[in-house]
Amino acid sequence: MAAKFGLESTSYPMVEGIQAELPPILSIGNVVTVALALYRQHLWTYLRLALIAHLWLLVPIYGWARFGALAAAIAHAAVGELMGTEPDLAHSQDHCLGRMWPLWGASVLVFLIMVGLLLPIALFVAALGGLVRIISDNAPLWLEVGLVVLLVFVGVGLLLGYVWVAFRLAVVGMPMVVEPGVGPLRGIERSVQLTGGSVLRLQGIVSVGFLVMLPFQVPVQAAVNVIQILLFAISTLSGALLSLLLPPFRLLLVPMTVVSFVLPALFSGALFLPFWQTMMATLYYDLRCRREGLTLAWPAGRDGGP
Amino acid sequence: MRYFRHITLETPESVDLEFILAGIGNRALALGVDYLILLVAFLLELLVVVLVIQSEVLSLSEWTGWAWFLAGLLLLTFAGYAGYFVTFETLWQGQTPGKRLARIRVIGSDGRPIGLQQATLRALLRLIDDWFLLGAYLIVLTREERRIGDLVAGTTVIQEVRPAGQPPEINPEAQRLAERWQAELDWDTLEPAAFGVIRDYLQGRHQLAAYARPAVAENLANHVLDLLNPRTRPAVEPDIYLEAIYLAYQWRLQSSRPGEQL
Structure with missing residues (x-):
């Protein structure tokens, strides 16, 4: 639409169908509740896709990229539902698989940024530690104590800063699959844009998410460990017996042991992946509402779409 | 829900x-x-x-x-x-x-x-x-x-039931415009739902990011303009325009149904 107020229309698409069921903005706890409700409503379809995604993890590079795309598909379907479109996981899957390599590129970029930040931090800490050591030689006690306290403060500050950066990059994948024409670099830019001024809130939401998952994580982890030990015992015993009878079978011993540990772990990963993906979708949706007025669309005949 | x-x-x-x-x-x-x-x-x-x-x-x-x-x-x-x-x-x-x-x-x-x-x-x-x-x-x-x-x-x-938000801040210029438009414009074309969106924007606009707010305001203002009769084109910022529409519409509602708060 031509700008009638002399401002160029920018590309923050308004969305069809305001969800009257959701309040205009979500509180910390409500983000988690909505995310869990989304997972519960699509438990089996999301879980199935998460399991397939986790099996792809066994294939290096290509499989990892595919994992990322399938995980993103869950978030895409969830955010579509929040924005009022018909839920269609198959469509989301095709849509995200079409962006598989850009998505993977973005996660590699984010990984490189986070690792790249560690290097200067480590150098700085090492240099500071060396300096403190030189100063504190033959120094009075108060100076020594003061320097240690200073070091602790610097360390905590650096850690907080590092976590802060990680949270600014928390939703990189979402604009890449929701907004048109967003590549890895623009995705990072959008994530930084959207999370501005919201890091503490995001940390609160993620903490509550962990707290809510705890009662489920504990029994699942226990069960997974029991299954791992059982599988391990069965595979080593039967493997040993078989390799006595058929010596070439010995080659299979190590892979069988690995599989007995990896498969149950993949299963438990798949169980929790949809929750974190619906969390990311809800977070992204809420940030769009708060920061960009997503739900301030016109009640009838809105323009654009995700 | x-x-x-x-x-x-x-x-x-x-x-x-x-x-x-x-x-x-x-x-x-x-x-x-x-x-x-x-x-x-x-x-x-x-x-x-x-x-x-x-x-x-x-x-x-x-x-x-x-x-x-x-x-x-x-x-x-x-x-x-x-x-x-x-x-x-x-x-x-x-x-x-x-x-x-x-x-x-x-x-x-x-x-x-x-x-x-x-x-x-x-x-x-x-x-x-x-x-x-x-x-x-x-x-x-x-x-x-x-x-x-x-x-x-x-x-x-x-x-807890969320209390209704604070009434939005209104610029004096918007107030003047509202006084003028209240009689000039045909308000029946503006639905209550549309008014609700304007109110939501005016109440929540300070939370919007600086880079997104002008586009949101402009978008809303354009839609209001399309709905109104006659389509008066004001030479003011979208925010002031929306404030004026909000105020005029609210006055009109209050005069037709006194005592009701929106």
């Missing part, structure tokens, strides 16, 4: 009240905050105990003396733990500091604030609900989100 569960309670006067249930997220947040506070209190208690033992005020040489000391301490700790919830939920009408932060509240099954007895039952059964994780399963999996303590005490945890 699909994302939040609802409950309808009947008051003793046979009035049905509908509430939105708190949800697992808000309850986990409230619990986390309350337990953080209790953890700090517990650490302070430990500190005091260590200081007391070190100062040798208590000359507990006998084993039984220490046993009594320990028993008293345990009792005191438990009393503090339960007392925290009982005191706050009774005095703050079903809220603890954590619940206040999460904007949730415990109410009785008749929709009324809970009393001492209900708060005590909830606090005592917390031991089972919180420490054996049973409460979490019941809240996530059952329709009324009641943990054992809620079931026994006959209570429900609900979201």
